Amino acid sequence: MRATIDRIELPDFVPAAQPDGGFSGERFLDRELSWLQFNARVLELAEDPQLFLLERVNFLSIFGSNLDEFFMVRVAGLKRRIAAGMAVPSAAGINPVDQLEMLLQQAHELQKRHAAVFKDHVLPALADQNIHVKKWRDLDETQKATLREWFMDQVFPVLTPLAVDPAHPFPYISGLSLNLAVIVRNPVSGKELFARIKVPDVLPRLVSVDQPGSRTAPTREVSLISLEDVISEHLDNLFPGMEVVENYSFRVTRNEDLEVEEDDAENLLQALEKELLRRRFGPPVRLEIVDDMNPAVKALLIRELNVDEDEVFSLPAPLDLRGLSVIAGIDRPELHYPKQIAHTSRDLNASETSKAADVFAAMRRRDILLHHPYDSFSTSVQAFLEQAAADPHVVAIKQTLYRTSGDSPIVDALIDAAEAGKQVLALVEIKARFDEQANIDWARKLEQAGVHVVYGIVGLKTHSKLSLVVRRESKGLRRYCHIGTGNYHPRTARYYEDFGLLTTDEQVGEDISRLFNQLSGYAPKTTFKRLLVAPRSLRSGLIDRIEKEIENKKAGLKARVVIKVNSIVDEAVIDALYRASQAGVQVDVIVRGICAIRPGVPGLSENIRVRSFLGRFLEHSRVFAFANGDDPIVYIGSADMMHRNLDRRVEALVRLANKSDISGLLDLANRYLDPGTASWHLDSEGNWTRHHVDADGKPLLDIQSYLLQSRERQSGAVRR
The missing domain is CATH 3.30.1840.10 (Polyphosphate kinase middle domain)
Incomplete structure (x- = not known):
């Protein structure tokens, strides 16, 4: 049997394809209601009596924090637009006033459910474990x-x-x-x-x-x-x-x-500080x-x-x-969850998990695809930048910083490099939501150390995750690059699931150099070879790949699209996926949070499956894979499929080149999508159902536990 959750009510309609082959206007789910459904999935973890008790408590806390941010940003923004007369119907066709009413209604229900879970279930379970929350009486x-x-x-x-x-x-x-x-x-x-x-x-x-x-x-x-x-x-x-x-x-x-x-x-900087003061009021x-x-x-x-x-x-x-x-x-x-030990990537060939290898030597041997938190961040990305700061042959370091920790070794490495006389550029995004003040403080600290600090392009947030190290070697200058899906944040790297690529590939190095030049100077007509970069080429590049899969299907070649993101609401990308589905292309979407796709609609999206994974780690990576006949293409990077990412941010995806990395990532995607793996399934009416036990009531595979155990076995084999 399969457990189902209390469902958030959505508008009572299911779209169908138009007779002329176009799409109906009701083909999208509402993004704000979809977000509330995501937080309902977080709450469902807190409700699960099979989960470790203090982890259930943690999910209750996360739910509350999530909902606070939803009101501070999404509900507040909708109210502001309504008051200013600027609100328009959502892509799902919902009137703004009706949308606000629906959001408040669902939020009321969720908060009551949240309080009831704590009072009626978690609190008694805590008392059974001699953890008491008492009243004065x-x-x-x-x-x-x-x-x-x-x-x-x-x-x-x-x-x-x-x-x-x-x-x-x-x-x-x-x-x-x-x-x-x-x-x-x-x-x-x-x-x-x-x-x-x-x-x-x-x-x-x-x-x-x-x-x-x-x-x-x-x-x-x-x-x-x-x-x-x-x-x-x-x-x-x-x-x-x-x-x-x-x-x-x-x-x-x-x-x-x-x-x-x-x-x-x-x-x-000054304008943002004034706005931070206004935010309080x-x-x-x-x-x-x-x-x-x-x-x-x-x-x-x-x-x-x-x-x-x-x-x-x-x-x-x-x-x-x-x-x-x-x-x-x-x-x-x-x-609690069993203690996790992050192991050094086997491609870095470190003999001890706590000791960093020579990252530059390892990168010269081959591209290194990292998967955090299963691969240690400290002995890979952090070690890469620390070694770059200390290496006398390194002449320049360029780095994007969107979010980082309060005691960041990444920032310390950049400061050390600047003080050692290296050319250091830090692109600090001071508009990273709710981290603005911390990033302002970091920017000033970096500037005082002699780092060249820039804030990107006017009107755009810089969300891409990039490091570029230039090293003088016997044959001239060589560029060492890291491009990832997650922030340079050592603390969150322990519980955010992300990919990162360490490479010395000349094309990637040239692309990243050009992107940094575009961000710090004037280069509006920059073109790229291995990167897709928003806002200019990322959306169109992905849609071109989807259209190519449609052509491959018609030609009798292998055709498939797999997308793993935090959120997907962009109408142009979703419509391209609908066209692929209508052409018979299998489309699999793995989404942690917001999803505006209606899967399984006859004549529109019957070849689209949508799955969601929540658990110990926050699924944060962005992956875009295409079968491309017998020559699969895979990108990883920083972009979610949202308007803000594709139109108002500088985002970057990099195309993987190593065949074994591509094969391994596709195998991992198939493991995520396997019917024997626990997940939430989205249906055509916009409802999510949890699938975590089989027909006999036995637990399905937890993908995160499986990956932890696999990395533990690999590490043991390397040590032996």
């Missing part, structure tokens, strides 16, 4: 005394009660902050007043009942209490001489998307309140925050389950 007197002392010493000095009365206007409520709405009474006049207290985010959201000041995650017997619960029990200390009548927690989500008019900004798009809130307090918040009734989410306490990350970090190995 559950504590004994010794625990209460310990927390009272901690509150007065560590919490009370941080709190700032803000009164609301004729002399004090309603305070500004920052986005995503947790707050207490407090009603106090003057015992002399009997008058009731409102005050707001912000729960400080500089303190842990969940604190140990017995050791509240501890910053380390506890291990065995664990008793935790929420910070807002502790504060609410000590409100009399904040309002001496007043009677505390009642208090309730609430939370506001604001529009935090950025709007920077680069054409009008003389200094992009964006209009509210969601109000979360506890479900036992006094209706009068609720009405006051709705009025003062200027939100609509359908933007109010009434939920059981605690609000903001992102705080569950504290529980997810508890050191109980038996409640």
Whole structure:
């Protein structure tokens, strides 16, 4: 039997091909509803009792963080367009006002389901494992005394009660902050007043009942209490001489998307910093309140925050389950995924997994296709740049940085290289959403070290993942390149699934050199040989390949298209896939998140299958494979099939050349798509169904566990 999930309702229609061979206008799924379905799949992992308990807690936290971003960006953007009169029907044909109503309705259902999973299933399961989330009333007197002392010493000095009365206007409520709405009474006049207290985010959201000041995650017997619960029990200390009548927690989500008019900004850095300041004051798009809130307090918040009734989410306490990350970090190995060891790629020939090989020597022998996190990032990409910084024969390094970690060894390597007198160029994308401030800080740090820092092309984000190292050798200069599907981020490389290519191929080196010159200078007519580059040639290049598969099918040659991306919504690409399906070409799409394709529609897409994979690692790689008769073509790179990637970003795909790499990647795609591999299947009505057990109830293959075990076996064979 196969388990199915609660389905998000979609418009009640199934498109068909037009009689004249064209496509109907209802051939696309709505991208925003599709995103909510993706987050529903994340939630389904939290609901799975077969999953490790603390991983279920982690997925609850991820769901909350995902939904926050959805409201801050997607819902906020839709509301802004509606208010400005600029909204148009979606590609799925849904009116903007109706779309917003549907999004809010589905979000309400998902948040209630999210809260219920925690309260009714995960919380009791945690208690069974001696991990308790307690209320103040559950504590004994010794625990209460310990927390009272901690509150007065560590919490009370941080709190700032803000009164609301004729002399004090309603305070500004920052986005995503947790707050207490407090009603106090003057015992002399009997008058009731409102005050707001912000729960400080500089303190842990969940604190140990017995050791509240501890910053380390506890291990065995664990008793935790929420910070807002502790504060609410000590409100009399904040309002001496007043009677505390009642208090309730609430939370506001604001529009935090950025709007920077680069054409009008003389200094992009300064313009972005001003916009980051403005972001903090964006209009509210969601109000979360506890479900036992006094209706009068609720009405006051709705009025003062200027939100609509359908933007109010009434939920059981605690609000903001992102705080569950504290529980997810508890050191109980038996409640987590088994420990993962990333091994050095066998093509780098390192004798020890923790020691980097001579990356340059390995690259001269052959192209090296990396698959993270199964292949170690630190002993491959990181080692490549660190060795380049230290190598006296390296004369130049050019690097794109979209996101990186707070203690980035990549940035340190670039600084070391510049200080060693090498020519270093860093293309820092300071408009990377929600990493803007961090990237501004990195840009200034790099500039101070003597690195040439540029910010790309006006109007375009630079999302491509590129490294170029120029080395002086006996036969002249040689270019060493890395091009990948993921960011140069050592921390996320441990749980993001990505591909990367290390190569000394002359054509790739020439292409990447030209692309860097285009990004740092003026070269609008640059052409490329092994790369497809957005916004000029990537969409058209992929569509040309799809059309070639149609020709091959008609000629009786092997024809197939396999695409693996995070999201696919671009209408031109999807229509090309529909044409391929109508011609009889088998099309397989592996998508983690948003998908606007309607697979399996008679006369339109019956030869298209769509699968989704979620699990321990975030499936992040982008792969485009074409059968091309008996000479398959495979690209990897940074681009998803979305308008922003294809039209408003600099993206790059590289065509693989090594036959064994191409064959291995195609074999891996087939393993993903095998009926015996667990996945979610998308049907023609836009519903996702989880397939993770066979007809006898036995678990299907988990692709990520399989790849971990395969790499472990390979590493053992190399060591022996």
